[in-house]
Amino acid sequence: MQRPNYPSGKDLLGADSVSRDDLDDIFARAERFLAEEDEEDSPGDQPARLHLIRRRPKVIATLFDQRSTRTRLGFQAAALRLGHQSLDVYDTDRSRMGSATGETLDDHIRTVEAYSDLIVVRSHTESLPYQIGRLSYLPVVNAGNGADEHPTQALIDLFAIRKLRGDVKDLSIALSSDTRARFALSFVKMLRLSPPRRFTLCSLPDVPINPPMREAIALLASLGCKVSFVHDVRDTLEHDVLIIQMQDMSRFAHASLGSEAIDKEIETEPFTLTAKKILDAKSDTLILNPLPRFAELDVSCDALPNAGYFRQVKLSLPVRMAILERMLLGIPWTG
Incomplete structure (x- = not known):
C-alpha cells in the first residue's frame, strides 16, 4: 500500500x-560551529556546547549502498559532534533488504523509522533517495545518487x-570535470x-555537455555571469577558484559497493593539473577537489x-x- 506523501521541503534531495x-x-550555522570549535581549542575555555549534553541524542541513520569515505565519515562525525549517534542501516553482508531471503524497501524503511x-x-541508483523520501516521514538527505546529484x-x-x-x-570560478559528475551538476x-x-567550464572538446548541466550554465548566464568554455586546464589558472575532477566519471558514477575495483586511469594531459603547470x-x-582524486x-x-582540497574536507564538518541541525529541528528547505 502506497504511503502518503509528506510535506514539501522535509528532504534535501x-x-x-x-x-x-x-x-x-546553513552558512550561519556552519560559521557558529567553526567559532565554537575555535573556542574549545583555546586553553582554559569551557566547552561551548554543553547545552547539547542536556538534550536527548538523536539517531542518524546512514543507508549507503555505494562506497564512501568522506561523506560517510563526515555525517557520522557531524552527528557525534552534535551530541547525536549514527547507525548504519544497510550492510551488504548482513542486511536483508533486496536479498533473496529479504524484505522490500518499504518494510526496511518502516523498520529504520522505528x-x-x-x-x-x-x-x-538515482531513484533510491527519492523513493525513501516518499516512503518515510523522516527527513532524508541525498548524499550522492548515481549520476544525478550531490x-x-x-x-x-x-x-x-x-x-x-x-x-x-x-570571484571567477572554473570547473574542470565531466559534466555528468553529480557533484559538478549540484555545484553549478x-x-x-x-x-x-x-564561470568557465573546462571539458573534453568532443563530448556533449550533459543537458541538465547546459541548462544550469544557461541560467547562470541569464543572471549576468560571464560564461566561457575551454579544453585545457591551463586556461583556468587565472581564475580565483578551480574545482577539478577527472573528465570521464561514467565508470564510477554507478559503481556499487563491493562490485569492482576502481583503476585510477591516466587522465589526458590537457586535463591533468600538476605543480609545474601552476608554478x-x-x-x-585556489584548487579544490571533492575527492577521491584520480589522475x-x-x-x-x-x-x-x-592547494585547498584537504582544508575543504575539514570545512565539510561544520x-x-x-545540515543535520537544521533538518532535525524540522526547518523545511524552501527552494
Missing part, C-alpha cells in the same frame, strides 16, 4: 531544494570557497543562489599554498553539522 535564505542559514530520526542515503557536496564547496577565498559573487545549479562574476602560470588559483590532480600540487 538536490540543489533545487535550496533557496538563498536556506544557503545563508530506530532513527533522520536518514542519509547514498546510492549507485547537494551536500555543493554546500560544502560553496562554504569552502567563502572561507578560503571570499564571497562567490566577487547551486551557483544560481550567488552567481560568480565569471609556470604563476597562479594563486586529474597530481600529488605534486599538495605542497602548494593554493556544513554537515549545520
